[in-house]
Structures are given as structure tokens and as C-alpha cells.
Amino acid sequence: MVEIRFHGRGGQGTVMATILLAKAFFRDGYQVQSFPLFGVERRGAPVEAYLRLDQTEILIRTNVYTPDHVVVLDQTLLESIDVTVGLKKSGWILINRPSPPANLDSFSDYRLAVVDATHIALKNRLGTRTQPIVNTAVMGSLARVLGIPSMGAISEAIREEIPRQPKANIKAAETAYKEVQMLEVVER
């Protein structure tokens, strides 16, 4: 089983990203389960959501404590939250930011990937200038980092679930798929 934890802020589409990814993975033949950290969501407040995938039926119905990978939709969260809590060694940390941070100390033992999802979202006019919706770009970059699910499945999930601007969202996912930068295991 693979467990992925998503950190974002209310309004970025974090929970929607896990739902769309669940649908995309399901299309590709995986068993899936996705859910938000059960709280009282507000715009701008930290949000957590989870995705489980497996080849067989998923029975466990608890929160995710030791994720295989972590996705961060808003890099300012790194200042207030330790996104590596419980993260398994050599798991991916995918962060929405223009370039890798200068100081990689806090990411040792993990693999780091960065994608400028905010820039991609703005270019595709997703959300507003102050509130870009970055989730579909992040989905595309995650598909590249993990090698799954297929971009075809992601496009289909977007087309089915997002009634507004499906084309721009698919374009954002495809651009992010190409542009994500992957660093191997970060060493101290």
C-alpha cells in the first residue's frame, strides 16, 4: 500500500486534488481511498488530505501517520509545519515552489521535487491572481515523480469532475508533468 499526505491551504483545491487523484488511480486499476483531515476547513487555513492506493481492497480506515510521500501545495506551510513528520525514508517531498530551497538540511533522507505550480496555474488563468488554484498542476507533477497514475487517467478525471475550465486544468497538469524538477536523495 502507498500512502500520500497532502498539505495545502483552504481554497487551493487540496482535498479536490486527492479526490481527482483517487479517481485517476482507480481508472488505472488501483484500489483507492481518499479523505481530508477531519477538521473545520476555512479559506487560507492549513488543510491536510490523504490518499491511499493498493492492488488489493483497502480495509484500514484510520488516519495516515507514516506516509510514503508528501505533497506541499503552499510552501509557506514549511515555516509553520514539519511536513516530514512520519514520512518514510527516501519518500518523495513534492513542493510547489519555483526552485529547490538553498538549505536542504531539513530534507535529508528524503527525495525532493519542486514544481512552480503557482506560476503554471496563473498562466492558465486558474483561480485568481491572489488565489491561484494549483491542484491540477500539482497532480501532473506528482504523476511524473511517482510514474503513476497515467496522464491519460488524470486528464479523464479532470474532464469528468471539473466542469469549469477543464482544458486549462489539463494543460496545467501536462505542463507541470514536463517542468517538475526532481532531486535524488538529499544528503547532508
Add this chain to the structure above:
Amino acid sequence: MRQVLEGSHAVSEAVRLARAQVISAYPITPQTHIVEQLSEYCANGTLDARFLRVESEHSALAALIGAASSGVRTFTATSSQGLALMHELLHWASGARLPIVMAEVNRAMAPGWNIWADQTDSLAQRDTGWIQLYCENGQEVLDTTIQAFRLAEWVNLPVMVNLDAFFLSHTYEPVDVPDQKSVDRFLPPYKPRFQLDLANPCAFNQLAPPNIYMEMRHNIQMAMDEALTFLEQMEEEFESILGRRHGAVEAIQCDDAEIILITSGTVTSTSRQVVAELREKGEKVGLLKIKLFRPFPVNMLRERTASASKVAVIDRNFSFGASGIFAQEVKAALCNFPGHPPVYSYIAGLGGRDITMEVIENIYWLTKKSTAPENESSWVGLREVDHAVGQS
């Protein structure tokens, strides 16, 4: 067709497929997604039903009591404080023998204000004459909601379908949504045995003096007994059309089990995994899922636990001054059964605290090590708190 569906929407899809005719509800977290989707279906014509927005949960049920009395298929959904506000009318719905179906998202009672999973809300309504069913995953929620209408209409009693807040209501997972034709075969249109009818005027729910009231109560109990029998027949029919059955109880590896864990709701699903892993280590453990709480399946419980040396009930609920509520029911079911296993009662996961695999495994080991139950209930994973009240 199998699709990735939220637990709440599994309820909505089932109500759509059941062709409910009147839906009345008042929003409350974490139930809101259920009626949100249904109101959309009513607005866009997907479901030919009247959706009534009301000013409180009390009114939501009152409206359905009126609607059901006129002989239509009715549905509502609520949670926690909302269910508590319905209390008076819960009695009314069963006493009037109305087959109303309700989805109840199990959420903790306030204060402290808490929107998370806890079964005390619905279990506190156990004596209101509603049939109560507890589900463990999205598929069971969908199937059970469809079945609830059939069951309710067969015995003329209201049915409450319970699902854990968030762990089920807000979780997306693959669910098979059957086609309308198959559901229509299983669930024909509602034919009321009695109804408000202009052509045949009559009055319902009039004064019932001592010479008839007791018989009316006994009739409700007879309907509960009938529900136990009918559930099995109904599930057979459901299985023949839709290929699935869930059971009033389900025994998993209980035949040779020395210790049987007894669970309800989503804890069952996680416990399946725990039991499988403990079995791999050679532990003789079984799992008994209780889905049907009212009527309580006493005989099934006796049979399935007969050969165990201990049973351990995990309750995500509590009756103050007593113990876990499922544990009470299990003890009551077994007490007149000679040689029954001792019943251990564990309280876990109140107010949405996670019941992890470690918690469940710990309960197993605690039970195995113990020679006899020491407390009415043992609280698992309690933090150090200041318990002093009135002791300065």
C-alpha cells in the same frame, strides 16, 4: 458501475435509486453532503421528489411523519444534536408505524463541541422503536440504504442507517452503484397498508387508553421480531439481483477463535486487517461484526460466540454510569446462556479519536493476558487528565 464515491454520496445515490418521494432535512455537519446532493437531484429533475427545507430537525421529521402518513416513500438525514432534537418524533414515527428511512452520521454530542465520529448519538435513541443498522464501508452504506426502504415498508417501522462521521461520510472509495432496473426489481413502489386518503377519511394516532396501548406496544415488538426474520430473506433477494450480502452479524474466523473481537461501524474494517495479521502470527482470534443493533440479533450472537473463551467488545460510545453500549447488549444477550464466555468491554475512539490498528491489537493482547474482566469498561488510550471533580 463501480466508481469512486464519497460515503455521504453513497447514501444520496441509494436514495435516488430507491425513488424516495419526499425528502426533508436540516443541514448539520457531517451529514450535509448527503442532502446537498439530493437537493441537487430534486432541483435538476434527476429525482422526482419533493425536497422540503425546514427550520429544524424536529420539523424535518415532523414533515416526514405527515408525508409518510399520506402513503409516500420518505427520507431524511441528520447527525448528533440534530438527532437529539428529533427525539420526541422518533417515538412518534415508530408508534405511528411509519416506514421512514433516515441516514444518521454518527457524531459526538456536545459540549465540548465536537463534529467527529462517536456512536452515542444514535445509541441514545435505542428505545425509540427504530430499526438501527451500522455500516462499515461505502458499499455497505449504499446497499443498506436501499434495503432500508424495503425493510421499513415490510414491517411498518422506521429504519436508521448509521455511518461513522468522516471515517465513512467523507471518505472516497470505489463503490458499485447499481442500475435503476436492478434496484426497481428489488424495491418495487411503496404500497402503504394504511394512509390518509380523501376518498376514505379516517383518523390516526388517537387516544390509546390502557386497554389497548399495551397491545400496540407489543405489536411493535412483533414487528421487530419479524424484521429479524425478514432481513435474511430480503438479503437473499438482494444477493440474487445485485450479488452482495452483508448480514445482521458477520462472523470472521470465529469458528476456532479463542478470543472474539466484537465491533460495529468502520472499526470493523480496520479490525479485519488486524485479525488477518494476528492470525498470521498464529493467534486464535476472530471478529464478530454487529450490523443490526435494533432488533438485537441475540441468538446469532449466542451461536457465534459459543465456542470462544473470551469476547472483547470495542465501543465508540458510552453510557455514563454504566459501560459501552454494545457491551451492555452483548452481556444481556449472553447472560442466560450457560457457559457463555466472559465479556470484556473497551471504550475507544470517542469524539473521533482514531482507533488505529495498534489500538485494536492492544485490546486483543490486554484481553489475552487478563484472567477475568476487572472493570465494567476499560478506557483505551486515555491521556493523563485531572479527574478531580468535587474533591478540590
